[in-house]
Amino acid sequence: MGENKQQKTWGTSYGEMVWKEFAKSKFTLCWLGFIILLFLLAIFAPFLANDKPFVIRIAGQLHWPIFKALTASDYSIFLAAIVALIQFLLVLRNRRSVDPSIRSGILWRQITISVFIVLVGIILLFVFIPRRLDATDYKSMVASGKATSAVFAPVPYGFGRTDLKVREQPPNLQHWLGTDDVGSDVLCRLIHGSRISLSVGFVAVGISSIIGIIIGAILGYSGGKIDFFGMRLVEIMMAVPVFFLIITIVAFFPRSLFNIMLIIGLTTWTDDARFVRAEFFKLRRQDFVQAAVSLGLPLRSILFRHMLPNAIAPVLVNATFGIAGAIFIEAALSFLGFGVAPPTPSWGQILSLGVSTTGRFLWWLTLFPGLAIFFTVLAYNLVGETLRDAIDPRLRESV
Amino acid sequence: MIPTLLGITIVVFAISRMAPGDPVSLSMGPGGMMDAQRAADVRAARMKLYGLDKPVYVQYAIWLGRVARLDFADSIKHHRPVIDLIKERLPVTLTLNLISFVIIYAISIPMGILSAVGRKKFLDRVGSVMLLMLWSLPSMWVGQMLIGYLCGPPLNWFSPAGLSSNDAEQFPFFQWLADRLWHLVLPVFCLTYAGFAYLTKQVRAGMLDNLRADYVRTARAKGLSNWAVIFHHAFRNSVIPIITILATLLPAMFGGSVIIERIFSVSGMGLLAFEAVTTRDYNVVMGVATIAGVLNLFGLLMADIAYAMVDPRISFESAV
Numbered sequence: 250m251g252e253n254k255q256q257k258t259w260g261t262s263y264g265e266m267v268w269k270e271f272a273k274s275k276f277t278l279c280w281l282g283f284i285i286l287l288f289l290l291a292i293f294a295p296f297l298a299n300d301k302p303f304v305i306r307i308a309g310q311l312h313w314p315i316f317k318a319l320t321a322s323d324y325s326i327f328l329a330a331i332v333a334l335i336q337f338l339l340v341l342r343n344r345r346s347v348d349p350s351i352r353s354g355i356l357w358r359q360i361t362i363s364v365f366i367v368l369v370g371i372i373l374l375f376v377f378i379p380r381r382l383d384a385t386d387y388k389s390m391v392a393s394g395k396a397t398s399a400v401f402a403p404v405p406y407g408f409g410r411t412d413l414k415v416r417e418q419p420p421n422l423q424h425w426l427g428t429d430d431v432g433s434d435v436l437c438r439l440i441h442g443s444r445i446s447l448s449v450g451f452v453a454v455g456i457s458s459i460i461g462i463i464i465g466a467i468l469g470y471s472g473g474k475i476d477f478f479g480m481r482l483v484e485i486m487m488a489v490p491v492f493f494l495i496i497t498i499v500a501f502f503p504r505s506l507f508n509i510m511l512i513i514g515l516t517t518w519t520d521d522a523r524f525v526r527a528e529f530f531k532l533r534r535q536d537f538v539q540a541a542v543s544l545g546l547p548l549r550s551i552l553f554r555h556m557l558p559n560a561i562a563p564v565l566v567n568a569t570f571g572i573a574g575a576i577f578i579e580a581a582l583s584f585l586g587f588g589v590a591p592p593t594p595s596w597g598q599i600l601s602l603g604v605s606t607t608g609r610f611l612w613w614l615t616l617f618p619g620l621a622i623f624f625t626v627l628a629y630n631l632v633g634e635t636l637r638d639a640i641d642p643r644l645r646e647s648v
Numbered sequence: 649m650i651p652t653l654l655g656i657t658i659v660v661f662a663i664s665r666m667a668p669g670d671p672v673s674l675s676m677g678p679g680g681m682m683d684a685q686r687a688a689d690v691r692a693a694r695m696k697l698y699g700l701d702k703p704v705y706v707q708y709a710i711w712l713g714r715v716a717r718l719d720f721a722d723s724i725k726h727h728r729p730v731i732d733l734i735k736e737r738l739p740v741t742l743t744l745n746l747i748s749f750v751i752i753y754a755i756s757i758p759m760g761i762l763s764a765v766g767r768k769k770f771l772d773r774v775g776s777v778m779l780l781m782l783w784s785l786p787s788m789w790v791g792q793m794l795i796g797y798l799c800g801p802p803l804n805w806f807s808p809a810g811l812s813s814n815d816a817e818q819f820p821f822f823q824w825l826a827d828r829l830w831h832l833v834l835p836v837f838c839l840t841y842a843g844f845a846y847l848t849k850q851v852r853a854g855m856l857d858n859l860r861a862d863y864v865r866t867a868r869a870k871g872l873s874n875w876a877v878i879f880h881h882a883f884r885n886s887v888i889p890i891i892t893i894l895a896t897l898l899p900a901m902f903g904g905s906v907i908i909e910r911i912f913s914v915s916g917m918g919l920l921a922f923e924a925v926t927t928r929d930y931n932v933v934m935g936v937a938t939i940a941g942v943l944n945l946f947g948l949l950m951a952d953i954a955y956a957m958v959d960p961r962i963s964f965e966s967a968v
Binding site: 488493496497500502580584610618622630634 | 655659660664668777780781783785786789793795796800903904906910928933936937944948
């Protein structure tokens with residue numbers, strides 16, 4: 250909360266009010282920090298856990314294998330992270346230097362540009378960065394004295410590495426959290442698995458929020474017959490046992506991360522649609538909406554420029570819980586064996602190895618991924634809970 | 649009601665038939681045992697046997713016609729009528745879930761009332777964080793940890809799989825019952841703990857709304873005891889949202905029992921569904937989806953009826 254003269258004259262915005270209320274709970278702020286830490290972990294996963302060294306000296310020459318081995322998806326994640334950071338700084342800047350009346354319009358434009366940059370960037374990265382496979386065993390080079398010195402990542406194992414000599418080892422000095430059934434390092438797989446969990450959470454909730462907002466907006470604004478039949482459709486979706494449907498789809502279609510995201514997104518939008526519809530129902534009789542209609546603005550502008558900013562709060566809260574739910578569902582799917590294809594690590598998949606094929610209970614393969622899922626889901630739930638309390642005006646007035 | 653059910657079956661039917669792969673190729677394996685011509689013949693014959701050679705909408709019409717006569721066709725994997733499989737499995741899942749429901753309600757309602765009455769006090773704050781933690785615990789993790797530590801060698805308290813001991817058939821009734829209950833402890837625990845948080849929060853929110861209302865102040869002002877105010881006035885008005893939650897908890901429950909039944913090897917509907925989707929047993933998938941849909945709608949209907957019973961302002965006659 251920077252003290253600023255202009256800000257005083259503009260008064261406190263809704264977002265600032267909510268943030269002030271949110272920041273009262275130091276406990277939740279810690280968990281927000283935890284989420285940020287988790288994101289850093291996911292972004293820098295290849296630098297934290299990798300079997301390739303940062304720098305290695307072979308025959309007097311310096312090599313940088315870790316940077317050469319970065320894939321297009323690594324670069325996409327970096328790009329998305331940088332754009333997200335810039336967007337965040339822009340939001341902070343808007344607060345100080347943009348007039349509140351045009352702030353939301355500018356914010357929308359900025360977000361559109363950011364999303365565009367990220368999407369185009371990802372496509373370009375995937376087109377132009379070739380798939381490299383660096384199968385050199387740098388560790389044996391160091392051991393045999395071929396390479397004189399090397400700097401390795403803190404967890405010097407690749408997530409796809411298999412080493413049957415060290416399979417199913419409990420935590421020890423070499424493998425801090427033990428190894429799984431094919432001898433992969435659990436800590437390394439946990440670090441890389443955070444990417445799956447976080448991206449599933451975000452993308453799935455993004456999809457479901459967009460669908461929910463659009464359907465809810467149309468139903469709530471139009472009312473009448475459209476609303477009636479639309480709500481029957483929403484009720485059908487609500488009566489569907491979602492998890493069963495997801496399992497069916499995931500089991501029947503090819504396994505891929507994108508499929509899982511899409512399916513979770515396509516099946517969980519009903520709550521958002523209901524919230525937005527209820528808000529729009531209240532809003533559509535209000536003067537500013539009537540004014541927008543009589544000005545002859547296009548429907549798109551009325552719905553999403555004028556009405557949506559007033560109805561977005563419950564969607565935001567629901568999104569936070571939705572991320573927790575999506576992470577949960579992804580873990581459950583991976584646990585049941587419907588998750589991403591094997592070499593890609595995922596927390597639920599590690600958890601499913603906790604009981605070996607011979608029926609032995611391997612506690613380190615159960616405890617650590619379980620804790621990872623638990624803390625992540627808990628963090629999102631706590632943040633969502635506090636956010637909901639911060640947004641609820643009834644609670645703000647009383648006491 | 650009926651259109652909703654039709655919608656569910658159409659969605660599941662479309663998904664199962666549109667997806668690549670079919671049970672016949674899955675059961676025949678990658679081939680190699682027969683020459684190509686024979687394999688194609690066998691394949692065609694099997695497809696015809698299961699009615700998979702017709703267009704999708706015709707298949708759906710045929711399926712719907714049979715379901716109208718309560719015939720869910722035969723399981724492709726088990727070679728038995730789907731309805732028999734479901735008859736075997738449904739009671740197991742229902743027992744599990746009903747016990748869980750009772751426990752959840754029995755614990756959540758007092759918890760919710762307590763935390764609403766003592767709002768922002770110690771019990772409320774600690775309780776809500778505790779419940780949120782329970783809510784965030786992945787059930788597959790808890791299940792696996794419980795099996796690992798309580799069913800393993802040092803303790804051996806519970807048996808890790810199934811709902812009865814091997815020789816339970818010969819037990820006298822009460823021993824059989826005790827054995828069954830003992831086996832139910834862990835699965836039911838895994839199904840219940842997550843529900844507390846949700847329901848307690850709803851009860852608390854409903855209670856808070858009512859405790860703030862004017863009529864509660866009136867009741868206090870005329871000197872009613874705290875007990876009477878809370879239970880006879882505020883709580884009775886908070887019951888309505890609690891009932892509607894029943895309807896929303898049901899679908900979630902069914903999903904939860906897929907995981908729990910798989911972990912504890914309980915042969916209920918969840919496990920049946922899991923096996924059916926992994927082996928592409930179309931008829932079983934459709935049967936399970938239909939039954940699950942019917943159960944969910946039944947839950948919604950029950951909630952509506954209970955709604956009208958509790959709240960005299962709601963009536964079905966005036967509804968358009």
